Every structure is written in structure tokens, then in C-alpha cells.
Amino acid sequence: ETGVTQTPRHLVMGMTNKKSLKCEQHLGHNAMYWYKQSAKKPLELMFVYSLEERVENNSVPSRFSPECPNSSHLFLHLHTLQPEDSALYLCASSQVPGGKPEAFFGQGTRLTVV
Amino acid sequence: GDSVTQMEGPVTLSEEAFLTINCTYTATGYPSLFWYVQYPGEGLQLLLKATKADDKGSNKGFEATYRKETTSFHLEKGSVQVSDSAVYFCALSKGGSTLGRLYFGRGTQLTVWP
Numbered sequence: 001e002t003g004v005t006q007t008p009r010h011l012v013m014g015m016t017n018k019k020s021l022k023c024e025q026h027l028g029h030n031a032m033y034w035y036k037q038s039a040k041k042p043l044e045l046m047f048v049y050s051l052e053e054r055v056e057n058n059s060v061p062s063r064f065s066p067e068c069p070n071s072s073h074l075f076l077h078l079h080t081l082q083p084e085d086s087a088l089y090l091c092a093s094s095q096v097p098g099g100k101p102e103a104f105f106g107q108g109t110r111l112t113v114v
Numbered sequence: 115g116d117s118v119t120q121m122e123g124p125v126t127l128s129e130e131a132f133l134t135i136n137c138t139y140t141a142t143g144y145p146s147l148f149w150y151v152q153y154p155g156e157g158l159q160l161l162l163k164a165t166k167a168d169d170k171g172s173n174k175g176f177e178a179t180y181r182k183e184t185t186s187f188h189l190e191k192g193s194v195q196v197s198d199s200a201v202y203f204c205a206l207s208k209g210g211s212t213l214g215r216l217y218f219g220r221g222t223q224l225t226v227w228p
Contacts, residue, residue: 006157033215042218042220042221043216045215045216048213050213056213092216094214095214096213096214101165101207102146102160102163102207103214103216104160105150105157105158105159106157107157108156108157110155
């Protein structure tokens with residue numbers, strides 16, 4: 001499969017659970033991103049990884065912990081979440097610098113915290 | 115700072131009607147501009163892009179022209195279809211040192227009735 005793949009597509013978790021979201025890109029890109037999409041709010045950039053190094057963390061609570069073991073994989077580890085963390089989590093990748101300027105997105109993980 | 119403003123929705127049209135969704139931006143330098151589309155339950159898909167002033171991006175009957183003098187990138191389609199019902203996001207990227215991060219508008223919900 002080409003493009004950006006996210007698993008799982010849907011996740012329901014309790015506030016005391018620990019879970020992880022996975023993202024894999026097959027585009028040969030060197031940068032990966034986590035975005036959060038909540039109802040009635042703009043898309044929020046959470047984390048940026050470039051060459052497997054975290055280069056941006058937009059004041060995201062520590063209950064979200066990203067991991068980028070290589071340039072093709074990105075994880076978002078979740079623990080002790082709150083109901084307001086329920087949202088669509090989108091992974092994206094791009095090639096910077098020097099590549100095409102657009103980012104490619106996965107289909108997202110719909111997270112519900114109960 | 116850099117930002118994107120797009121018209122608030124929702125937009126409701128009959129099939130074969132003309133569509134315009136307005137988008138203006140604020141950015142230093144020479145950003146690349148994009149329209150992304152999100153179908154229900156899906157992630158974001160790149161619809162079209164323009165990387166320099168006066169460029170016209172086009173795809174699937176949609177068009178948008180990069181107007182630096184008015185800092186605009188309005189999305190148009192001459193005849194919409196029911197299958198165009200989705201949320202449309204205008205975005206910009208400055209690439210380079212900004213590591214490809216995208217600045218998104220709030221999205222415009224389009225519903226097309228048969």
C-alpha cells in the first residue's frame with residue numbers, strides 16, 4: 001500500500017488505559033507530523049519530527065508521548081487521557097527541505113475517551 | 115503571524131450550481147497554498163496547490179488562483195455534484211525552516227443536494 005497508513009482507525013479507551021496510535025508512510029519522506037482535529041476547532045499541529053528528531057512540540061500535555069523510531073514510522077503513546085482528548089488524530093508526512101511543499105495525510109484515528 | 119482565513123460554512127448548493135469558497139492568507143515571504151478536502155470519516159486529501167503568484171491549481175473540476183496582490187486563493191467549481199459534499203480546508207506552507215508545517219483555515223462544510 002502506498003501513502004500514509006494509520007492504525008487503528010477507531011479507538012475507545014478509558015481514562016486509565018494506555019494505548020498507542022501508529023502511523024506508517026511509504027512515500028520516502030523525511031518529516032512526519034501529528035495533528036489533532038476536534039469538533040468545532042481548527043486543526044492543531046501537535047508534534048513535528050524531522051529526520052527522526054522531534055523538532056516541534058506545541059504545548060501538548062505530557063499524557064501524549066510521540067515516538068519516531070525511523071523515518072517511516074511514527075507513534076503517539078497515550079496514557080491517562082481526558083474526555084476532552086476525544087478527537088480525530090491525523091498523521092502526515094512531507095519532504096523538507098527541497099521536496100514538494102504539500103503534506104500527505106493518513107485517514108486518521110478516531111479516538112473516544114470514556 | 116502566518117494564518118489562513120476562509121469563509122464560514124456551511125455552504126448548501128443544488129447539483130450543477132457554481133461554487134466559490136473564499137480564502138485569504140497572511141504570511142511573510144512566498145508561501146505555497148493548498149486546498150485539502152475531507153470526506154466524511156476520512157483524513158485530508160490534497161485537492162490542488164499553487165506554489166507561486168499567478169499559478170492556477172486545478173483538479174477534478176476545481177480551480178484556485180494564487181493572487182498575491184489580494185493575498186487570496188479562492189476555490190471555485192463551475193458545476194458541483196453530490197459527490198463533492200465534504201469539508202474543504204485552505205492551507206499554506208512556507209517550507210524550508212518551518213519544516214513543512216501547514217497553517218489551516220477552519221474548514222468549510224459543503225453539502226450538495228440532488
